[in-house]
Amino acid sequence: MSLYAQQLVRYPELGISLDFSKLPLDDAFLSSMQGRIDRAFADMKALESGAIANPDEKRMVGHYWLRNSALAPTPELKAAIDGPLADVKAFGRDVLDGKITPPRAEQYSAALVIGIGGSALGPELVADAIPAAGLDMFFLDNTDPDGMYKVLESLPLEETLVVVISKSGGTPETRNGMLVAQDFFKKNGVEFAPQAVAVTGVGSKLDKTAEAEGWLKRFPMEDWVGGRTSVMSVVGLVPAVLQGVDVDELLEGARLMDEKTRQDCVKCNAAMKLALAWYKATNGKGEKDMVVLPYKDALVLFSKYLQQLIMESLGKRLDLDGNEVCQGISVYGNKGSTDQHAYVQQLRDGVNNFFATFIEVRECSADAVEVEAGATCGDFLQGFLRGTRQALAESGRSSITISIPEVNAKTLGMLIALFERAVSFYASLVNINAYHQPGVEAGKKAAGTFLALLGKVRAALGSTPETAAQVAARLDADQEAVYHCLVHIASSDSSVKWVQAACADEDTFCKA
Numbered sequence: 001m002s003l004y005a006q007q008l009v010r011y012p013e014l015g016i017s018l019d020f021s022k023l024p025l026d027d028a029f030l031s032s033m034q035g036r037i038d039r040a041f042a043d044m045k046a047l048e049s050g051a052i053a054n055p056d057e058k059r060m061v062g063h064y065w066l067r068n069s070a071l072a073p074t075p076e077l078k079a080a081i082d083g084p085l086a087d088v089k090a091f092g093r094d095v096l097d098g099k100i101t102p103p104r105a106e107q108y109s110a111a112l113v114i115g116i117g118g119s120a121l122g123p124e125l126v127a128d129a130i131p132a133a134g135l136d137m138f139f140l141d142n143t144d145p146d147g148m149y150k151v152l153e154s155l156p157l158e159e160t161l162v163v164v165i166s167k168s169g170g171t172p173e174t175r176n177g178m179l180v181a182q183d184f185f186k187k188n189g190v191e192f193a194p195q196a197v198a199v200t201g202v203g204s205k206l207d208k209t210a211e212a213e214g215w216l217k218r219f220p221m222e223d224w225v226g227g228r229t230s231v232m233s234v235v236g237l238v239p240a241v242l243q244g245v246d247v248d249e250l251l252e253g254a255r256l257m258d259e260k261t262r263q264d265c266v267k268c269n270a271a272m273k274l275a276l277a278w279y280k281a282t283n284g285k286g287e288k289d290m291v292v293l294p295y296k297d298a299l300v301l302f303s304k305y306l307q308q309l310i311m312e313s314l315g316k317r318l319d320l321d322g323n324e325v326c327q328g329i330s331v332y333g334n335k336g337s338t339d340q341h342a343y344v345q346q347l348r349d350g351v352n353n354f355f356a357t358f359i360e361v362r363e364c365s366a367d368a369v370e371v372e373a374g375a376t377c378g379d380f381l382q383g384f385l386r387g388t389r390q391a392l393a394e395s396g397r398s399s400i401t402i403s404i405p406e407v408n409a410k411t412l413g414m415l416i417a418l419f420e421r422a423v424s425f426y427a428s429l430v431n432i433n434a435y436h437q438p439g440v441e442a443g444k445k446a447a448g449t450f451l452a453l454l455g456k457v458r459a460a461l462g463s464t465p466e467t468a469a470q471v472a473a474r475l476d477a478d479q480e481a482v483y484h485c486l487v488h489i490a491s492s493d494s495s496v497k498w499v500q501a502a503c504a505d506e507d508t509f510c511k512a
């Protein structure tokens with residue numbers, strides 16, 4: 001048997017296959033991993049049965065139930081999936097059919113989604129990957145005011161439904177986006193609340209705001225769904241139905257992949273094999289980066305989506321026994337063959353610190369034009385995929401190739417589920433909690449400290465030119481932090497003067 005055939009996992013009924021021949025998992029390696037594999041299968045069974053799989057936050061991990069609510073461990077949990085799903089679908093239908101209308105226009109034509117991280121990346125991926133005939137989709141996924149106004153100014157405001165998504169309901173970037181959008185609506189004479197929808201945990205700050213202000217609708221989010229695995233919960237489904245995506249297909253794709261990768265047979269379990277390939281490539285310690293190369297424009301956001309799913313899940317300082325392990329796998333990527341003209345040079349010839357994951361989409365539409373005798377654009381795309389993969393292999397670079405027939409809601413559901421389950425398995429293989437994100441809190445806290453200092457520096461700034469050291473001494477604060485506050489204030493307030501000296505320590509700042 002050829003190495004290709006031997007290292008291929010394929011599910012013909014689903015149309016998906018994974019080729020590990022350029023990162024082969026030989027029997028010796030599989031035997032050496034048997035203990036970890038057994039544990040990973042057992043962990044997954046426990047997780048899907050409702051165990052507290054996120055011990056730090058004492059939470060169940062239920063995203064696999066979202067596409068098959070019969071798996072939910074209690075009738076209450078099942079109802080918490082089926083009820084909102086039916087509600088989301090009815091809401092989407094009513095908006096698209098013009099039964100739910102904006103106060104000052106005949107029908108909604110656009111949706112503005114405000115969220116960040118797991119509360120934006122999934123909806124953005126779906127919006128970009130799946131063409132659909134519903135509302136035009138727009139996103140605010142940051143607290144950059146310039147970015148926000150660029151989007152807000154392009155909206156047909158009276159026909160725009162705003163969907164604010166935050167599991168915690170307290171994420172500052174999302175709150176800021178909401179406040180800026182509210183202000184923009186007001187300044188343009190359009191009422192915000194009747195055109196606004198909240199997707200958030202019950203009783204969160206956002207939930208309370210939406211209730212108090214009488215927003216059009218609130219969808220509850222459950223605490224057993226993590227942000228980065230929430231695309232098949234109300235987080236992803238509300239935007240998707242508004243966009244006109246067939247969410248049943250998305251869920252079905254994921255459900256089918258879950259089913260295939262629930263089997264204990266390693267060689268026929270694509271998600272377990274993917275996790276094992278990550279382990280082999282990175283020595284189980286994240287020693288190599290994962291470069292994601294989808295050869296299809298529609299999947300350009302998939303690398304970004306995987307970056308959060310994988311890095312926020314696997315990037316952990318401690319293992320489950322409390323040992324310092326500093327785990328993770330770095331993920332980056334864009335799309336082929338565009339990357340061929342950007343960083344593939346280094347991949348082929350430079351530092352060998354990565355493994356590639358090619359994603360092939362077999363069907364090629366708009367394929368009619370012969371750009372060269374007997375060859376179409378699609379032939380070229382395939383040629384570049386095969387060529388790059390071969391060239392990398394020849395210089396000792398490993399890769400995995402995942403093939404799907406086309407990009408649609410069902411295959412996207414499959415891909416997402418495949419990687420979600422590989423992340424779950426990999427976390428067990430290396431003994432970490434994939435479902436918390438304690439490291440993100442440190443940056444959030446430090447940002448809060450900086451913002452508090454910024455207020456003090458702003459208030460302390462006088463008309464006499466002072467250096468950062470002088471202001472810091474007056475405030476009993478850190479000089480470098482004060483310097484950055486002063487630069488920020490001077491850069492956004494024309495009445496503050498910043499005189500740059502030869503040495504930054506000697507720069508002065510004052511009110512003009």
Ligand SMILES: O=P(O)(O)OC[C@H]1O[C@](O)(CO)[C@@H](O)[C@@H]1O
Pocket residue numbers: 116117118119165166167168169170171174227228312437440
């Ligand atoms: O949905 P929320 O609570 O606004 O959180 C957004 C994102 O922020 C994080 O908590 C990290 O800061 C992600 O895990 C999450 O997807």
